[in-house]
Amino acid sequence: MDQSKTTLHHCKFEVPEIIFGRGLLNQIGSCARRLGGHKVFLVSDQGLFSAGWVDRALKSIMEAGLEVIYFDHITPNPKDVEVEEGALEYIRQGCDVIVGLGGGSAMDAAKGIAILVSNGGRIRDYVGSDRIIRPLPPLVLCPTTCGTGSDVSQFAIINDTERRCKLTIMSRCVAPDISLTDPDTLETLPDEYVCTTATDALSHAMEAFFSVASTSLTDVHAIKALRLVSASLVNAVRERTPGDLENLARASLHAGMAFSNSLLGIVHALAHPIGGLYDANHGSINAVLLPEVIKYDIPVVTEKLPELAWGLGHRTEVGGSEASEVVQEVLDTMLDAAGAPRSLKSLGVKRQDLPDLARRALDDVCIVTSPRQADERDLLSILEKAY
Amino acid sequence: MDQSKTTLHHCKFEVPEIIFGRGLLNQIGSCARRLGGHKVFLVSDQGLFSAGWVDRALKSIMEAGLEVIYFDHITPNPKDVEVEEGALEYIRQGCDVIVGLGGGSAMDAAKGIAILVSNGGRIRDYVGSDRIIRPLPPLVLCPTTCGTGSDVSQFAIINDTERRCKLTIMSRCVAPDISLTDPDTLETLPDEYVCTTATDALSHAMEAFFSVASTSLTDVHAIKALRLVSASLVNAVRERTPGDLENLARASLHAGMAFSNSLLGIVHALAHPIGGLYDANHGSINAVLLPEVIKYDIPVVTEKLPELAWGLGHRTEVGGSEASEVVQEVLDTMLDAAGAPRSLKSLGVKRQDLPDLARRALDDVCIVTSPRQADERDLLSILEKAY
Known part of the structure; x- marks a missing residue:
């Protein structure tokens, strides 16, 4: 199915009282x-x-x-x-x-x-x-x-x-x-969770940005989260510098403010049944699914790609198919450099479960705001590519 | 006095439930x-x-x-x-x-x-x-x-x-x-208020962005407000196109979310006593003061100028003194093109009141978050330049 959904013109935005700072x-x-x-x-x-x-x-x-x-x-x-x-x-x-x-x-x-x-x-x-x-x-x-x-x-x-x-x-x-x-708490976060939780924030920001319920109020936070993740993910994973860890904590907050109001998409609609069936790490599942879902979404979100490329740290203005390539390339490079898992198989997912997982994703509330209306076959195809 | 204040590292962010849309x-x-x-x-x-x-x-x-x-x-x-x-x-x-x-x-x-x-x-x-x-x-x-x-x-x-x-x-x-x-309500806003209220939003966004209490949570909204104002102010004033008016309503919202949490600066500290003494239009006073206050602030906010230039619609990356020139130029051009008033005199302010206005501004709560600590003489000098 190829049609894009209509973007919402009304917006609601609600966030709790927020307090952020070391100590x-x-x-x-x-x-x-x-x-x-x-x-x-x-x-x-x-x-x-x-x-x-x-x-x-x-x-x-x-x-x-x-x-x-x-x-x-x-x-x-x-x-x-x-x-x-x-x-x-x-x-x-x-x-x-x-x-x-x-x-x-x-x-x-x-x-x-x-x-x-x-x-x-x-x-x-x-x-x-x-x-x-x-x-x-x-x-x-x-x-x-x-x-x-x-x-x-x-x-x-x-x-x-x-x-x-x-x-x-x-x-x-x-x-x-x-x-x-309190970003100080990240000092004791085990190494493997820096990457897996930051890729969760990354997928929140990207899905929020593509969501049909996204608005200027959520987009500014999604883009800020992407800027922070792209600037600090690799360094935080490799060096654990306090400044980069704090940037990731801040990215998580911005991404949360975005997706809580714009909701999510196919990455999370698929990640939930996978997490339910295998008790696997949520951020790792997202890291594996994200590039495939972005590739699937791109044809219906072309007008948002130049801003996304900018958010991902690309500093020259790009448009059209060039923006699409930049987005996919930057994302791939970043996930590789951070050592994120890159296949469902490596997470213990069994190939024979894929059709059932695709079916279950259709019932997840996150699918509602996907920019592209996916049916079971589309979802299965994404899972197979990510396998 | 020339020292810059230290930027705050802790942040608090609180906004009401927000609903925005035509009808x-x-x-x-x-x-x-x-x-x-x-x-x-x-x-x-x-x-x-x-x-x-x-x-x-x-x-x-x-x-x-x-x-x-x-x-x-x-x-x-x-x-x-x-x-x-x-x-x-x-x-x-x-x-x-x-x-x-x-x-x-x-x-x-x-x-x-x-x-x-x-x-x-x-x-x-x-x-x-x-x-x-x-x-x-x-x-x-x-x-x-x-x-x-x-x-x-x-x-x-x-x-x-x-x-x-x-x-x-x-x-x-x-x-x-x-x-x-409901941006539909702008349809009946008298012509002169389009410019004067949008320049109020413009000054909210710029003062919020320079404020010592600004954070990444407020900056994203300040910059979004500036992007919307710079894209739509002149068109909205001249043509009253519904899309541009809606952009200005949205800019006002973003600027409000920014300044409510980062607070303001010298423009508002001075505008309040002027508005109190003359019952003059608040947005017009801000439009007159803003360029002079920005000029005064610039030496202590140089690291924020490239992003500000980008927010004001400048699409090439600039740094240092070039960014400072771009910011001042774009602001001047925009205010002129929108037909904003450009002198305190034209608003009915009397020259002999300036010293008293400068003194009163020191007591306004908005002065606390100014990026540059101004004394009475600094404030008087700004008023004289804006006269």
Whole structure:
């Protein structure tokens, strides 16, 4: 199918209060108190505990005069059962504000817990768009990777362990009240996550920029994210220079502000079922799919390519087919230089699962804003090329 | 004094929910209802009433099942006495949500009324930064010019009629809950206001970009605003093409998102006392001051000039003194082509008042974020050059 969808002319733009800066993790407590909390439910993970960041957060919360319950029964690609356990614990302990500290997993788990404590039921009841009825408890999210964007986004992604799929929940309710980034936390991020989370930010920015729901309000953030990633990804991966890591944290924030409002596209519509089936790393899946999806999208987004080429660091004005080549070349070179995985096979995806994955992607909410209307055959073809 | 101030490394970014699009004025009612309102206090002016937009707003509010009280006892550069009258009327009528529809005057009056109904006292009690204690009633602001940015900003500017000065009130509380722009309303904007309000947006964007509190989050919006103004100002003034007018409305929004978070500088610090003393048009004052202030700022913001030149539509990469020349030239050419006033004298400012105006500007909150620390003599020199 080849027709392009019509671009939307109306726009809505909503972002939480944003706080960004080195050393600002010590404001967690005052943020939670400012939102009216007395007893904090802190969701984080064991890696951050070992790195000392959880202690920093606990100290800040207690110094703000609040009580705190610490919860870390979560795993990468957070599971429905973990979220349900967290919600029970929140209620049992009488908490009244949630803080999520970590990567996408800790933050999405915090969102899932927030959904259940005020809306009840099971997390799969809220799959899709705007299924949440009651307002969530106050929520502060503190990202510690360079990619997820969950700290500003209207998305929560939770794994359904029974059906082995990702549940994509989209609602303005799940955006937090405050997004607080302290780029110092990237110092202890394991090497492999610098690349995989930054390529997640990269795919957020590119899909947001191509989305049919993109507007000038989201485009400026998407392009800024691309400029920061293209300037700092390779250096951050190879040298771990604090300035480059901070740029990636900032890129993640800009990309999050873009995609939360313009939504995403085929990369994420495919990445969700793959992540659900294999429990594979989300950023790695995106890095593999992105070049193929961009190639597929390009014929219907030609007028946006010159700005995209500029965003990717190409400093001479280009147009038409030249812009298309520049975009694909720069992207390929960058992913190679950063050591990103380049095939689905290398991620453990089985070839016989591809048709099922293509089918499942059609049900993901992210496909709705793809600039090019893909059918099952198109999606399968993208998967095969990325295999 | 020549030293540059240090740029801030921490950033905070907060914007209201934003809705933008042609024909969306009919969502005023549902916005007010969504914020929990039952009886709307609608603040607008007689020009918008004659143009039919007030009727559209009233219809939307009534169709949403809400009651409404209409208030239009306001004048350009809204006065303390008007705001106090509005607050009394709001309380007498038992309203519970405020909608401001108009230019900066109607929206700032709506903000002033909101401050008084929940905090009491007189409007001058809230001058300066963060003096408001109690939360305001829900607030929806709908701009109908291409410049003020009041619909997203944390500022309210009210004239003190006794002391003949502008009161600058800055607080995160005065940003509305929802900013709703329907660019169709620009169709009936009188000719002279296209230029004067767009030059207000232009000065917001440039001052926000140079501000010591600017960050990547505000810079992307400042630059986008400049791109839109430089692409559409002259055409919008001369031809009133709907596309160019919409671009200016969008520029105003982007510039507002930038300056509300990065704050402003000397142009506004000087424009406020001038507007207070002469009741002159705010955008015209800015248009006159802007080139002189930019010239004054340039030595301490050299590293930002290449991006600024690009934002102003210059498509070849330039650096150093060349960028400085390009910026000044493009700005001068654009203001001339748009027919903006070019001297304080032409606005009715008296030469003997200049020393007093320079002194008053030192007390304005906008001076705090100027990239170059100006003393009274510097400010007087700028005023004399702009005379």
